[in-house]
Amino acid sequence: MKVAETFAECRSLTEGSIGLVPTLGYLHEGHLDLMSRAKVGNDQVMASLFVNPLQFDEVADFDAYPRQFERDARLMKQAGVDILFAPSVEEMYPIEPVTRVVVGGLTESMEGAHRPGHFAGVATVVTKLLAGLQPDRAYFGKKDAQQLAMVIRLTVDLSLPVEIVPCSTIRESDGLALSSRNIRIPAGDRDRAARVSKGLFAAAELAASGERDGQVLERAALEYLIGIDVEYVALAERATAQRLATLDRPAFLATAVRIGGVRLIDNVWLEPNGTSDRGTLLRSTSILYEGVN
Ligand code: AMP
Secondary structure (H helix, E strand, O other), rough: OOEEOOOHHHHOOOOOEEEEEEEEEOOHHHHHHHHHHHHHHEEEEEEEEOOOOOHHHHHHHHHHHHOHHHHHHHHHHOOOEEEEEEOOHHHOOOOEEEEEEEOOOOOOOOHHOOOOHHHHHHHHHHHHHHHEEEEEEEEEEHHHHHHHHHHHHHHHOOOOOOOOEEEEOOEEOOOOOOOHHHHHOOOOHHHHHHHHHHHHHHHHHHHOOOEHHHHHHHHHHHHHHOOEEEEEEEEEEEOOEOOOOOOOOOOEEEEEEEEEEEEEEEEEOOOOOEEEEEEEEEEEEEEEOOOOO
16 A cells, blocks of 8 residues: 555556545544445545544544544555555645635535534535546445535536445444544443434334335434434435425435534435435444554
């Protein structure tokens, strides 16, 4: 695996078709799954590791974001990554950027409403990665469903010649969606954290049994979240991230909660015929906790 710190160096290392996996680092099995997907469909896998200051709406969250370069580089190498792009903040933003990519409409609700500036920060850095590295395909997690909708839309709107590949959510054995932030959840709050996916799965079961009313599905998930600080539970159209009253087109049921000082998001993908993608459960403890007491 080659490590490149500049866009130019990274481009000079490419041969054949490139699958890009953008990450903020502190890898878990969700990231590794994206990399194995990229491995199958491309000549080379490129992964980026950059904690992007532009997308953090809370300085405390940016500062607390776990960073372990050696660990991530080792895991990427094991996952078969050919090129690791690890730019400095100065390489990514040589001068204070005054340009922002703003994807209208579909970034205003849910995450957009609760994290001002977040999506413009993500859209800007993703556009820079796609324009600067020119991958053939880029792999994104369904776990960040609104982000994924935004990325697909910006590649269409800006005619970026890349295929965006959505990948299912990987979960801990109790159902909690993997996130680098999970290591910050206090042990006493784990059971509450596991209720988030249980609520979403219960709603997915209701959809499977024929329920199509958005409010009923949202309430089914909310029942599991009593006593938890809930920011939103929303059924949204998958392509536009607009609130849906009825499950009559591809959708996701998404939620954001705060547990033990950690903000968690999760969703299930629902089809109008009642089938769903709830992701995959790990059978053993996540690599997130290796070396963490
Ligand atoms: P992050 O480093 O959290 O920004 O995530 C980098 C990529 O991994 C994004 O495309 C995420 O949607 C994806 N991702 C994060 N968590 C998971 C997960 N639990 N399962 C699958 N993909 C994920």
